[in-house]
Each structure stands twice: as structure tokens, then as C-alpha cells.
Amino acid sequence: MSALQRKLQGASGLPPKVTPYSRPQAKKKDYSTTAWSNYYDSEKKIQIDESNSVFHMYRKGTEGPIIVFLHGGGFSGLSWAVLSKSLCNLIHCQCIAFDQRGHGQTSTENDTDLSAERLSEDVGEFVNGLISESSSTASVILVGHSMGGAIAIHAAAKNKIPNLVGLIVIDVVEGSAIESLHSMQGVLKNRPQSFENAEKATEWCVRTGYVRNLESAKVSMIGQLKRLVEPIQVSTRHYSDSSSSTEIPQPQMSSITEEESDESSESSSCCDNVAVSSKTSPPNLPQNSKTHYYTWRIDLSKTSKYWQGWFKGMSSMFLSVDVPKMLMLAGVDRLDAQLTTAQMQGKFQMQVLSKTGHAVHEDAPDKVAEAIAGFLVRHKFAEPASDFKRPFPAC
Template sequence: MSLHKKLLMRPRPPMPMGPMKSHGIGRKRDYTPMTWDHYFETIQDVAVGDDGDGDTFRVYCSGTAGPVLVLLHGGGHSALSWAVFTAAITSCLNCRVVAIDLRGHGDTHVENSEDLSAQTMAKDVGLVLKALYGSEAPPMVLVGHSMGGAIAVHAAAANEVPSLIAMVVIDIVEGTALDALHSMQTFLRNRPKCFRSLEHAIEWSVKSGQIRNLESAKVSMAGQVQRCENPTVAFGLSTSLAEGIMEEVDEEEETVAPPHTNELVQIRSQSEAGTNVNYSWRIDLSRTERFWEGWFRGLSSLFLSCPVPKMLLLAGVDRLDKDLTIGQMQGKFQMQVLPQCGHAVHEDAPEKVADAIATFMIRHRMTEAKGDFTPTLPGC
């Protein structure tokens, strides 16, 4: 994950005014969570220990034929962040999808969840794929976002995926990430520590700009937060921060009507009304700081040295560092910029990311289009 405030909290583009009701108040948005089975076909816990009692990795799958897209999420996220993208890519391309909850994230359970080094997580990817496919693995494409992009590069460099035919890295650049690591702790301290309900967490993620696609937030936030073990967790400053963000954005979105502060303060799911059940983050990212530099240091050279077709998807042209700029000019990888997206590019614009990756794979003759999908020329 590009662990810093600039990537996670980039300014949002102006939001168009939506349809208004006759009495001048904007339509209330629905933050009801969506479940994984709306987007993935199967779910399983993959054991990788020799005795069967070791580490188990939660895996979401779709598709039955074609190359396998191995999807690796960013830090703090989970495989559910790929849900809407999976539905989009499998509808236009003959392919399979394997989305993995990485070590310490989502519903994966390992004996040592504190070891989030690049080498350990890269090895995890190889072990999961070996457990799924054995020695006769089909052609595979590693697709990683942020921290997951770094793990994809390390896995490829360590030959953890022998059947690798291509790699796609989303919005992670070594220079930009390393320059901004010092501000990540500040960002983590300032975001809400807990939420009244899953709906409240979904609303915060959208209105704060962490995820700009409501549909994706409704399925992916369940992989980022969990019920608190202690139901009496006090909100204090963290709740005030969450509500403050919502109120500020509401003033921007509904300029013809006053923000409904009381409604925002009382956000709860109907099933939790009258209870003290709260939600908190599944992983404390502040405790992973010792691994951050190891994820990103030397990433550009490792990426450029991988001997397979490569694509770099970015949210802005300002992200390239010197090594990647030179490599892009030499044609060592394909780069495409998807503007008006936040750091979670594949969640903000899942159809556009699916279109870009499908076009990339068809261009390199890795698979065939499905239905009436027509590849489009890359933007840059």
C-alpha cells in the first residue's frame, strides 16, 4: 500500500449535483452493505501448512477457464476490494479470478500475523497458488494495488509464480511512496478509530474520499472493519472526526438544503438499533511501520526487471519516479492514467480498470474477449 496521506486522501474532483426532489432536498443514499456472493462465485479457506493445521488464507474465486488473474489488495483492505472489478472483468474476458486476503488482513488466519515483510507475503502468494493448482498451474497474471502491487513485484522477482505471464501494478510508485511514508502515521492517527455500525463505516469511506464508488464501498468495507470485541468502546475524538468529515461533505453535496447533522450522528443499522455494538479496523496499520520501506525500496528496478509484459495503472501522471520515467520511454512497460480517481483506482473506476486490463491481455494474446467487448486504445 502506498502508505501516506497524499495517496489515500487526494482531493476529490467537483461532484455534479444529482437529481433533486421537488421539495429541494437531495435523495438519501443507501449505505446498506452488500455481500461477496453478488460478485464472486465461490469462497474458500486455503490451508498452506504441511500438517493442515497451519495458516489458512481466505480466497474468493470466479470463472472456470482461461488465465488466472491473481488479485492482491492494498494495505488495510481485503480481497473484497476487488469485488466490483471481478464482476466487470469476468463479463468481458475469458479468464478466472483468485482474490486473496493477504496475511494479517480480512479473514485470513496465520500463526504469525505480525510478519508482514515483503518476502513473507510474496511467499504466501506462491503457497496459496500451489495449494490451489499444484504443479500444473495455469497461466497467471499478478494484479496488485498499492501494497499488493509491491507484493506482486516481489513475488514475481522471487519466482513464486512460475506460470506468470504478465503483471499489472495499480497506483504504486517507489519514489512517491518512500517520500510520503513519514506522513502516514499522522493520517492513521486522524482517521476514525471505530464506527457505530457497518453502514456508518461505509458512509465515512465514501464521504471522506477513501472510496469514491458507493457500490464498491458497500461490499469492500466489511473486509476492512470488524465488530469490536469490547462493545463499550468509547468514540470520543474518532467519532467526532468521522462526523465532521461527513458534515463538511454534505454541505458540498446538498447546497440547497442544510446538512442533516442529527441524522449523521445517529447512523445505525436497523439490526443494531439500541445496542452498543461498534466496529473497528481489522488491522492496526500503525504497527506495520517497520515493514513499509521494505515493501517499496528498490521496487522500480524489480518491476522493470520482470521479464513478462507489464502494465502500470496510475491515478495521476505526477506519480512516476526517474527509473519508471526512463523505463516508460524505453517501452519496458505499458502505462495508463485513469484521471479523476482516488488511490483506490480499481474501486473508484472498476469498469475502466477492467477495460484497461482486458485490452492489455487481448493485445498480448493471453486470452479472448467475451461477448461484445471491444478493446480500446490506452490513454497514454
């Protein structure tokens, strides 16, 4: 045996131990909630009529045209947070996103009236109040997603918005929207009804594709929830982690703000894939438990009588609005015959953002910001704040 071999064997006379290869553990994703103040400059509550109705809003930017964002059903003003920050980096504008009736931190005397007429009246009163309060003569652009897009069309078509110069609608078309309504109750029934904490809600949001962008989900998901307190023995579907669900006692409910929490879609049909439990033995949850459970801020299943009213006649109303318009879609298959003909005639600009889900503005906020900024600069509604890529229309 050579001297080298003896050295390698060491004093024990045995070959040196070889440390087995082990895969590095994947870094666990952070699903904790991000503060709204990382994206908006301020938040405020506005009383828009003589009742006790108070609408909660977020603002980004202090100069340029006023862009009023209307979120979809179940979402909140936080849905526009990442987009607003990105948009203000591209053009000089004021981004205003408010929680619609029955959503987020807005509180009205009748949170259950989500008719198209009532919601469009709210938008008109909100914009009028906003302009009167600031004595502003700035131009107004309405941007709406899903239900919010339908309401933006109603408000614009009925001349409820002062100083309106532009209308942008995101991923909502009359034909496909009405066709999907028959499946919506099943979608809502199959998603979790409660979450262990806001972090688990965000995890569910991203894992199911409800919102694909982790950054956006971390700031927006909390706006869709309210905290549960004082547990009682009523079981409900509960999401606890990515692979299992358990039944928990359903507590009474109280509204929450983002600061009270401890904590990133294809289409709304992605909720069909959410795991739910059929177990029937809920755990004992002590009354003094410090664990907070969360549920949805609004029970959308109870608003079904208004769904047809949101979307019926929407295509004709959209085309009747006499301002520059843009329709932004996640896929061209969503376009109906009437809008296809109108688009070919150049009656509105169309922008298709592939590889996104229904929450287009959350899944691809930078691309949506570029499309909106390009639209506003092209029509001379806003001045660019930086050089940016301007997507070619209808592609």
C-alpha cells in the first residue's frame, strides 16, 4: 500500500466517509400581507350622499387626469395597488381606487343592493364628490374589471360621470359573461369559506390561480376578507394549507382593516379545483383563542339576482359611449359577434394580454400599465413621465 493510500485511510484503517448528496431545500414562499402604503400615497373615507354611506378609497399621484378604478365582484380597491404604482411611473396621473358597495372597507346603509343602477349611481356620486371636494377640472377616465367593467359602462352610458374622456374595460364581454353565470353558484360553493389567517388566504389565492401574481395577491387578498371572532359551533369549509382542508367552528364576523391582520386566475372557474373537506368533527376552539379566522367580506352567492342586470345589453351600451374606448381581454375567444364587428370597424381599441387569468390587471400589472399609459398618451389625455414600451393595439 502506498503512503498516499495509507494517508487517505487515516488512523482507523478505513476509507474516509463520503457525505451523501442532499438536495437543497426549496425556499418557502412568503405569503404575508404587504401594506397598501407600499403602493398608494394615501387612503380616505368619503361620504357621498346625505345618508350614512361612507366609501373607502385609495389614491396614488397628485397631478394629471383622474383615473377611477372599479374592481370586480368580491375584490376591493387594493386589487389595483400594483398597477397604480406602475402606471404613475409611466405617466402623470392620479389613480383613485375605491371599495364599491358591499366590498372592502366601504360601509353603506344597504350593502346588499348591488343592482347595476345602484352601483352606477354610486360611481357617479363618488366621482362628483371627488371633483367637488378638490375643485378639480381634471379629465376623468373610468377603468373597470369584470363586474366593475360592466358598472363603468352603465355609469358612462347614462352620463353619470362629469369630465369623462375615456373608458377602459378589462376582461368582461356580455356574451361570455352571461354564458358563465349558470356555473357561478357552483364555483362559489366549492371555494373555501374560511381561512386560518390572511397568509393562508393569500396562499390559496396564488396556488389556485385566482390571482397568479404573488406580489399583487399579497397586497390585495386582505381586502376581500373580514375577521371572524367569538367562535360558535357551526362548521364550514376551511382552508388551512395547500393540501388539506379541515372543518372549524364558524365564528361571528367583524370587519377588518389591513393593519389588524398578521399577515401573493385563470377565470373565476379556477375555484372548482380548491380542496374542501367533508369531515364532520370540528376541533374544539377555546373562547380565549388568539387565532383569528377569516371569511369573505361579501357573500357573492346572495347577489345572484343582480348578475344578469350587470351584463345584459352591455355591448350596445359600451359602443354607445362617445369617448375613446379600450377593451382589454385575457383571450380573443371572449369577444362576441357584436364587438368583433365593431372592433374591425375601429370603434374601439382592443388589447389582448395572453398568459394571464381573469384578473388580468393583477396577473400582469406592468403590461396593463403600459397598455393604459399608451392609450392615454396616444389620445393626449396624459403626459409621459418616462420612456416606456407602447404595446401595439389589437395584438
